[in-house]
Amino acid sequence: MTFEIVFVFILLIAAFILFATDYVSFDVAAMILLFSLLVSGILTFEEGFSGISHPATVAIASMFVLSEGLRRTGILNKAGDYFSERLQENFYFWMFVMMLFISAMSAIMNNTAVVVIFIPILIGVASKIGVSASKLLMPVSFAAIMGGISTLIGTSTNLLVASIADEREVASFGMFDFAPIGIVLLIAGYLFLFLFGFKMLPSRRSEKKEELTKDYELEGYLTDVVIEPNCTLVGNTFDKDRLTEQFDLDVLRIIKSDGSRSAQRSKVQIEAGDILRIRGNPADLNKLLLKKGFSPVVAKDWEDVDLEQGRDALIEAVVTPDSPLDGSTLDSIDFYERYGAIPLAVRQKGEIKKDDLKKMKISGGDTLLLSLSSDRIQEVEKGSAFIVASKLGVMDKRSDKTFIALGILLSVVIVAALELLPIAISAGSGVILMILTGCITTEEAYEAINWKIIILLAGVIPLGLAMDKTGAATLMAETLIDSLSDFGPHAMLAGFYLLTMLMSAIMSTNASAALVAPLAIQIADSIGVNPEPFLISVSYAASLTFLTPFGHHANTLVFGAGQYKFTDFTKLGLPINIIFWIIATLLIPIVWPF
Structure with missing residues (x-):
């Protein structure tokens, strides 16, 4: 075993530890990995920085902007208003229809952006129909995640795995190649949610209109x-x-x-x-x-009305996973000067904290109770730092650009589906058209991109390259083959799905996919089978992560807004993940034979 292989194995262990803990944010962890590879000389300058110019990175950044351009037209808000009224008439039927709509939208745009719109809508409608919002938010998040796996652009993980396969010239995945099994998994997920899931969900938030001062125990x-x-x-x-x-x-x-x-x-x-x-x-x-x-x-006895007199307002704001606040203290960013708001309490991982708020380290998914002037609410809502968990409707909407934005996004899908242009080029061209037509401003485009994800990709894609270059991937593949060769490729596929699923539960979905995909290719090559089924299993397993609130950004958002506990996700997510594991292991070799 050479020094280079040992060094890469050490980095893989370090990557797992750094991504699984909060010691540093995952983008910083990615940079540590990247520069370790550069300083050690394992990768050249060009190889080290290949991640930032990788087709997957370009395509994913572009999809963030395209999704935001469509969101700013207000089309999702209009749909939300429509479902808000219908849910009061026939809850289960319209909940099903709404979830189907969310899944469909998630297939062509960033699923986190879809969930962002529906969180305040569902919190508002929950009190009207006498249902706890925690009964609604997790199913909506799951619906968005399940919808995203059906197309190439529906989730960044699909784009990443497809780009890695294309780069190594082992497979080429089209726009709807993920759909056959993706739709089966979607149906199975919906059946479980409506037969058992809603009964398993807790009633964390009040079923009535909440007194926030009471809910956050401000007495x-x-x-x-x-x-x-x-x-x-x-x-x-x-x-x-x-x-x-x-x-x-x-x-x-x-x-x-x-x-x-x-x-x-x-x-x-x-x-x-x-x-x-x-x-x-x-x-x-x-x-x-x-x-x-x-x-x-x-x-x-303090009530909300005491803090909402005149222009005073009281709001709940959920910190987004890509918020500039993530990993910072309120004091370090001069919170009041930036937002004109004073935090009264913070709900963090299910616990309400009210002391020494300025020194508290804020994380994505935390919910802040804020006191501010009503004319400053738009400043809180319009940026990427928060989701205001109440239906305020203050974001500027460009409804006159709806058909233009939708047309641009559909054109990107069609061009990529017909393979007229690579997805990175078609999506990037779509971004330019969005800006030129006024669907989104340049500043909004930059703000729409989750730069932490981009930096993550810039770091972990070269790590996958280092695994190939040093022979670490080959050694790992041979070790796994020696252990599982007696069980055949089906057992290896099941093991790979399980490995990726567990990694995604504690790491980011993109990080786990970027690390496991090269290994999947190497194993398939070593045993002389088609790598496509292994790559597809990596993509599905990494994307469909329901075990924890931190594996996927959509889950992180509803974690705080729904006042869930960590175990709520495991309780509902574990059986769904097991069902998906079984279905995927059985069907993938049929659609993509070994």
């Missing part, structure tokens, strides 16, 4: 404080640092003696009789009240 964390004439703040412009540096406190509003309110705290001169509406740790609130010049207003 004791909110108080109104009157400024007495002898207070040291009187006559001075408000300085939040004088309070926040000493205590875990935030001033939400300054209510003047004439009843006017101010969110522009830094410009307000404090006067005797002013009221400071404060969120903070109860112990720190008590310490503040012991200081001269501060006296409490009579305690009351």
Whole structure:
């Protein structure tokens, strides 16, 4: 075993550990792997940076933009409004129709973008029909994921595996080659969800319109404080640092003696009789009240309406997996200056946290309860950092561009399906047309791309190349063949599906596919069979990940919004994954013979 092979094996182990833990974000982990390969001399400069120019990387980045261009026309919002009304008439029938629509849309656009639209819609309709939103959100996420596997562009994993196969000249997958088995898996998934799944789902969110102050257990964390004439703040412009540096406190509003309110705290001169509406740790609130010049207003039972007077607003915002907040603290990004919002509480991995929020490390899927002025809501919603989990409808929509955007996206699909152009070129051309026709601005296009995914691909694709170049893939393949050769290719296929499925549950779907696909090709070559069934199994297994909320971005989004626990995904996802494993293992060799 050469030094190069040993080094690559060490990197593979490091990759698994880094991707499976939160020690560093997965894009940083990918860069560690890439530059380790470059510094060691295993890869040349051109080989090392082949990932960023790889057809899969270009195609995936383009699909992010095309999906966002269509989303900004408001077509999904209109569909959501339609289903919102119908769900109140015949829940199960229209839930089925809505999920079919979501699956169909996910087959031609980024499935996470579809889920983003339907989260606030479903939370809103749940309270109207007396159903917990947690009964709706996970099935919608699963429907989007299942729909995405039916086409080449429906999921980034399909694009990645197809590009790796094409690059190595072992297979060529067309636009609808994934559909035959993908549709069978979709039907099986729907049958399980409607026969058993809805009964297995918990009722985490209230079935009635929620009082967010109660839901986030803010009792004791909110108080109104009157400024007495002898207070040291009187006559001075408000300085939040004088309070926040000493205590875990935030001033939400300054209510003047004439009843006017101010969110522009830094410009307000404090006067005797002013009221400071404060969120903070109860112990720190008590310490503040012991200081001269501060006296409490009579305690009351806080309700949402108390924080929604005038222009004040109270919203839930789910942190997206590609949010600039992911991995940062609120303090480090100057949260208030950027969004004009003050966090009252954070729901993180099922737990409500209210203390030392500024120092808390925020992750994708976390839900923030925010107090802000209503005229700042659009700033929170329009970017890629959050999904506002209430149906506000403030995003600018370009409804006049609907048919143009839809036409461009369908043209990309048709051109790729007819193999007139490679998908990377047709999708990239579609992006240019979207920008030129005004469906999306250049700034929105850049913001639409999940750059963490792009950096991930830039790092893991060269690692797959290093596995081939050093012979590590050959050695791994020979070891697996020696262990499973007595069981035949069907057993190897089943084992490969299971391996990829488990890896995707704890790593990103793209990372697991990029690492396993080269190994699949090598095994097929070593035993002298067609590599297509192995590659297809890798693609399905990596994409169809339901075991955890972190394997797929769509699951991460509904994890926070639906107030699920980690085990909720395992409870429902495990039987679905087992069913898919059995079906795929039986059908793949029929459609793609060995």
